[in-house]
Amino acid sequence: MxxxxxxxxxxxxxxxxxxxxxxxxxxxxxxxxxxxxxxxxxxxxxxxxxxxxxxxxxxxxxxxxxxxxxFKNYVEIFQVQNLANSAFISVARTICTTALSLVCTSYMAYFFTKTNMWGRKFWYRFTVITMYFSAGMIPEYLNNRMLGLTNSFGIYVIPAAISVYNMVLVKTNIESMSPELEESAYLDGAGYLTTFFKIILPLQTPILATVSLFTAVNQWNDFFTTKLYITNTKLYTLQYLLYELLQQVTAAAEQINNANPYASITPTGIRLTLTAIVIIPIICVYPFVQRFYVKGIMVGAVKG
Known part of the structure; x- marks a missing residue:
């Protein structure tokens, strides 16, 4: 057994x-x-x-x-005049600028990877120089005024259409791709536009997510553009409205309390509530792009 x-x-x-x-x-x-x-x-x-x-x-x-x-702070703050309109302007500005910047910046980066482009090195170096030197605030203001961008929604979108820093990140990432992908597309009869939108762009998801986060946060937090170019209150962003209220926080608290004796709003309460309202959207969006963030930074910063 x-x-x-x-x-x-x-x-x-x-x-x-x-x-x-x-x-x-x-x-x-x-x-x-x-x-x-x-x-x-x-x-x-x-x-x-x-x-x-x-x-x-x-x-x-x-x-x-x-x-x-x-929740008295939130109830009273949401009754502030132009708050809803300013929030809409901020959201529209962030979405439009981010979308336009992604297309323009990535397309510019794609063309700077073309070795047969006439004067490629010169124009690339000329573009990169603008990262370190600018014309200055006064020439920039005069230029935008001559273009008719003052007191218009376009001042939020057009000047921010291309970011040189983001372009360098995307360019480095595109150069790390295999050239056989483009060659196969050209053999099938695809042109530069078709190759870019159908081959190159879909493969840039990590770096584009990172660049979009950079652009969106920058546009969402910016209030200086409004302060410099906008006098029409209907075009005020949420951040500029926050800036205005913080400059007059004591008077704003008294105004709310006079309108509603039971409000019991303090300057500190206004500061904290407005700050919370402004940062909550970014905090909610960040987890959705966080998984692309580290990978996008690495592939855009290191060519390999």
């Missing part, structure tokens, strides 16, 4: 961690968790202060938990 015994075979590839490795891993987890909490806490503190009792906020009695939860 044959007896078959089951023999457990240990995985030879399994490496058992020593005590030092375990201690190191625990310490690393604790340190990075602490760093994450330190980074997260300012946003958390901002949000709980906007919904807490404003007197306790002014006395710095809010640390970890909200007290006297209410």
């Amino acid at each position: 044959t007896v078959t015994k089951s023999i457990k075979v240990k995985n030879k590839n399994h490496v058992r961690m020593g005590k030092r490795d375990v201690i190191y891993n625990i310490a690393a987890i604790c340190v990075f968790t602490l760093i994450a909490l330190i980074c997260f806490y300012p946003f958390y503190y901002l949000m709980i202060c906007t919904i807490s009792n404003q007197k306790m906020v002014d006395l710095n009695q809010i640390l970890f938990l909200p007290h006297g939860i209410n």
Whole structure:
């Protein structure tokens, strides 16, 4: 009679961690968790202060938990004149500028990769110089005024159509691609436009996501363009409206309280609430492009 015994075979590839490795891993987890909490806490503190009792906020009695939860700050702030219109202008500006910049910047980068382009090195160097030297604020203002861009939505979109820094990132990424892809497209009868939109552009998702994040954040946070070129209140962005209210925060709080005696709005409450309203959209969008961010930076910065 044959007896078959089951023999457990240990995985030879399994490496058992020593005590030092375990201690190191625990310490690393604790340190990075602490760093994450330190980074997260300012946003958390901002949000709980906007919904807490404003007197306790002014006395710095809010640390970890909200007290006297209410949404009076948001209710009153959303009743500020032109807030909805300014939010629409900011969103429209961010979307339009980002879309136009992606197409123009990536197309410009694509042509700078063409070795048969006449004067390619000269024009590329000439373009890169503008990253370090500019004409100055006054010539730029006069130029935009002569183009009829002052007091128009175009001032938000047209001057930001091309970013040289982003163009360099995209150009470096395109140069790292295999040239056989373009050659096969040319053999099939495709031209530059067809090759760009159907071959090159779809393969640039990581770097384009990174560039779009750069552009969107820059456009969303910018208020100086409005301050310099816009006098029509219907074209004010949300950030410029925030800037105006922060400059007159005490008067704004008194105006709200006079209109509604039960509001109990303080200057600190206005600052915190407006800041929260402005940063929430970016915080919500970032997780969707975060997975492309690191890869896009690496492939755009290192040619390989």
